Amino acid sequence: MKMQVVTENIELCRLEEHYEEIPHVHENWVQLTFAVRGGSSVITQGTSGFIPEGAGIVHKPMQEHQIRVDEGSCAIVIKMRTSLWETLQHEEADCITVEQDINPRELNAEFQRWIAPLLLTDGDDRSRRSLTETGVLLYLTRNLKRGDCPDKNPPCLPELHRTGDPYMDRVLEYIHLSYTSSISIELLSSMALRSRYHFIRSFKAVTGFSPYQYILRLRIQRSKYELEYTEATISAISAGLGFASTSQFYRAFVKITGMAPEQYRLERKMG
Incomplete structure (x- = not known):
């Protein structure tokens, strides 16, 4: 059966x-x-x-x-x-x-x-x-059980804190799992059992950021790891993190970190 x-x-x-x-x-x-x-x-x-x-x-x-x-x-x-x-x-x-x-x-x-x-x-x-x-x-x-993995420096993402709201916690878990993919506000708000408007307000109250800003910061944090510990090109990092274009990634990186990706990589390599 x-x-x-x-x-x-x-x-x-x-x-x-x-x-x-x-x-x-x-x-x-x-x-x-x-x-x-x-x-x-x-x-x-x-x-x-x-x-x-x-x-x-x-x-x-x-x-x-x-x-x-x-x-x-x-x-x-x-x-x-x-x-x-x-x-x-x-x-x-x-x-x-x-x-x-x-x-x-x-x-x-x-x-x-x-x-x-x-x-x-x-x-x-x-x-x-x-x-x-x-x-x-x-x-x-x-x-799922995992075996021994090759040693690597893990990406340093912000710690996932519990909010006390199981539905909002589920949203944050999903975002931390899927931040490199396209995530719609409609999906997140349905997971949180809220309307789009109330979800965005609740999310900002909990995290200090809008959902878009929160996801963007996770991507930039991961890109900093990629720039420091890998030899991946800027365009490859951008595509792997779900940015629509390298220029979009470049603008976001400069806005959040205050420097260009190449400059960040060079400073970390020299340091």
Whole structure:
């Protein structure tokens, strides 16, 4: 038996007893399979294995796999478009391990929260789909196990403080996770359960900045790290941080730091 909900970027499935699929690959999707009751059989690239309860496995694009769920067992599958998976990983793609450990009861409860809004509507509510995607992304960010990563100087972003408002906290978590991507005020205000006008006022009261200014400062802070610790070109840094053009990045950097990107890089290298 299979229960399934789908958004633009995520597919959520609950596979119950007596479910078996044929070997297949996903061209532009990453699949995470978690055993939440009993265990599940898995065949990866022709090699048989078993996912015990409380464990999971990650299948990358074009990696052939097959999942079987037997009587008395249940698995939850999360498929993500590669673009969203890359956002989740940032620059630590190799650090997320293939084999994962999760809390089955917690994941079961989260799964119900993710799918409930979509099951209660006709499926054409963009804000509800976005909320579901955000919930999945935040859960995975907090819970996915990572291995040893190459030593590197981490980007120094402002510390993420709790506001006391769970909805505003969720907005700030999402921004810190996705600040290099295009983020609409409509999405953020829907996450905060406020109108656009009241959301902007509330956000500024909490952070001291408008949402646009806050995101811009995160990007500039990250660019300072890139300029100091990497050899990336100005245009590459600009594109990687989501700026529409190098000139836009240049103007923002000068306005916030008081110097040009090249000058900042030179001073840090010499210092």
